[in-house]
Amino acid sequence: MRRFDQQLDELNNKLKEMGALVEKSIILASEALIHQDVALAKNVIIFEADVEEKEKDIEALCLKLLMQQQPVAKDLRVISAALKMITDMERIGDQAADISEIVVMMNGAPYVQELIHIPQMAIATVKMVTDSIEAYVKKDLKLAKSIIAYDDVVDDLFDKVKFDLIELIRSDNPNSEQAIDLLMVAKFFERIGDHACNIASWVVYSITGKQAKIN
Amino acid sequence: MNKFSIKDVNLWYNDFHALKNINMSIPANEITAFIGPSGCGKSTLIKSLNRMNDLVEGCKITGSILLDGQSIHGNIDVNALRKRVGMVFQKPNPFPMSVYDNIAYGPRTHGIRSRSKLNDIVEKSLYDAAIWDELKDRLKKSALSLSGGQQQRLCIARALSVQPDVLLMDEPTSALDPISTAKIEELVLKLKNSYTIVIVTHNMQQAVRISDNTGFFLLGEIVEYGETQQVFSIPKDKRTEDYITGRFG
Numbered sequence: 001m002r003r004f005d006q007q008l009d010e011l012n013n014k015l016k017e018m019g020a021l022v023e024k025s026i027i028l029a030s031e032a033l034i035h036q037d038v039a040l041a042k043n044v045i046i047f048e049a050d051v052e053e054k055e056k057d058i059e060a061l062c063l064k065l066l067m068q069q070q071p072v073a074k075d076l077r078v079i080s081a082a083l084k085m086i087t088d089m090e091r092i093g094d095q096a097a098d099i100s101e102i103v104v105m106m107n108g109a110p111y112v113q114e115l116i117h118i119p120q121m122a123i124a125t126v127k128m129v130t131d132s133i134e135a136y137v138k139k140d141l142k143l144a145k146s147i148i149a150y151d152d153v154v155d156d157l158f159d160k161v162k163f164d165l166i167e168l169i170r171s172d173n174p175n176s177e178q179a180i181d182l183l184m185v186a187k188f189f190e191r192i193g194d195h196a197c198n199i200a201s202w203v204v205y206s207i208t209g210k211q212a213k214i215n
Numbered sequence: 216m217n218k219f220s221i222k223d224v225n226l227w228y229n230d231f232h233a234l235k236n237i238n239m240s241i242p243a244n245e246i247t248a249f250i251g252p253s254g255c256g257k258s259t260l261i262k263s264l265n266r267m268n269d270l271v272e273g274c275k276i277t278g279s280i281l282l283d284g285q286s287i288h289g290n291i292d293v294n295a296l297r298k299r300v301g302m303v304f305q306k307p308n309p310f311p312m313s314v315y316d317n318i319a320y321g322p323r324t325h326g327i328r329s330r331s332k333l334n335d336i337v338e339k340s341l342y343d344a345a346i347w348d349e350l351k352d353r354l355k356k357s358a359l360s361l362s363g364g365q366q367q368r369l370c371i372a373r374a375l376s377v378q379p380d381v382l383l384m385d386e387p388t389s390a391l392d393p394i395s396t397a398k399i400e401e402l403v404l405k406l407k408n409s410y411t412i413v414i415v416t417h418n419m420q421q422a423v424r425i426s427d428n429t430g431f432f433l434l435g436e437i438v439e440y441g442e443t444q445q446v447f448s449i450p451k452d453k454r455t456e457d458y459i460t461g462r463f464g
Binding site for chain 1: 419420423447448449450456459460461462
């Protein structure tokens with residue numbers, strides 16, 4: 001195998017590792033939120049540093065490959081897509097940490113109403129992130145395109161959460177602060193869905209050379 | 216507008232079929248790069264554009280090559296053709312004479328004797344080849360005393376001195392250092408406003424940097440020809456992808 005192919009394999013493996021890290025971040029952040037587990041939430045916040053370190057590591061490798069190999073065609077697409085994907089992955093890590101910070105801030109205070117749509121958003125976004133990484137690993141164009149379409153599910157859930165919380169604020173003023181915190185949590189999940197979409201669109205680009213349209 | 220229209224061109228060196236059914240158009244005032252492994256036919260094609268292959272024994276060509284709509288194989292003066300279609304080679308090949316005489320050689324051959332006219336041509340040619348400032352005080356010095364990069368730009372100036380339409384360049388920077396290469400590339404980009412340029416190169420990054428169109432040749436055939444950005448980002452043919460990414464074979 002050529003040295004360049006070995007280096008591309010190394011890049012692939014590092015991206016898989018980073019994908020696994022951010023996937024773990026949002027799974028743990030979701031669990032911490034649902035079970036109001038402050039200790040777990042604090043772990044997720046610490047975990048963010050690992051994601052950032054991985055991002056820097058991959059970025060350095062991409063820049064080295066651009067300089068050393070001056071890639072063209074598919075090789076250039078793979079490396080430029082990797083550079084863009086790690087930014088989205090890092091943002092997903094940030095948002096998992098942001099959700100965890102809110103869990104820590106709430107400090108176990110009971111939810112004013114049962115969480116229904118937010119856990120559904122958590123499940124949906126974990127699926128999107130998992131699938132986007134799998135699409136990258138398996139170079140699965142169909143799966144990548146399906147993630148972009150699936151973002152509508154997360155957006156619809158966000159609208160439902162927003163509607164429920166507006167109702168809550170109208171009817172139950174003393175709990176408005178928690179309602180706003182939960183709205184922020186829902187927004188973070190919605191953004192995670194957007195970043196998973198971006199990753200999927202870069203997968204599409206690395207395979208076809210054309211950017212997928214995102215609504 | 217197309218400068219060259221190449222139709223069904225086949226070329227043989229005795230029994231060796233060097234070019235097979237080449238069909239392509241070369242647009243005017245653009246830079247067209249020919250790439251491909253050694254022996255693929257790219258230099259043979261470029262030399263066919265000003266009939267340099269006529270000098271090769273056993274060379275036979277069929278099909279048509281039109282320059283501005285007129286056949287280059289018809290009732291045409293080959294010297295006039297080569298005046299219109301100049302060539303720069305891989306290795307700088309200045310004549311063993313002064314800088315001035317190198318440039319004035321072509322115009323003199325075409326009958327220009329006036330000293331002031333020759334002075335103007337020498338200055339303009341060296342200026343257009345971006346080497347006037349370096350050589351204006353050394354016009355009487357031997358061209359062989361120049362550096363490799365300067366010699367190559369002198370050869371470009373010499374090609375420009377007879378006011379061609381087209382400049383053919385066969386690996387013009389392969390013998391040069393990176394600084395001289397960069398100067399030639401800058402020059403070529405500037406020249407395309409006034410000339411049609413066809414360049415053979417083994418340097419993929421050079422083709423990406425300077426050319427508008429790229430043709431990939433393999434075993435005497437043109438595998439893919441299109442806009443450079445498309446060829447180097449989303450090549451249509453797997454053989455092109457394998458070659459430009461270094462996975463050929």
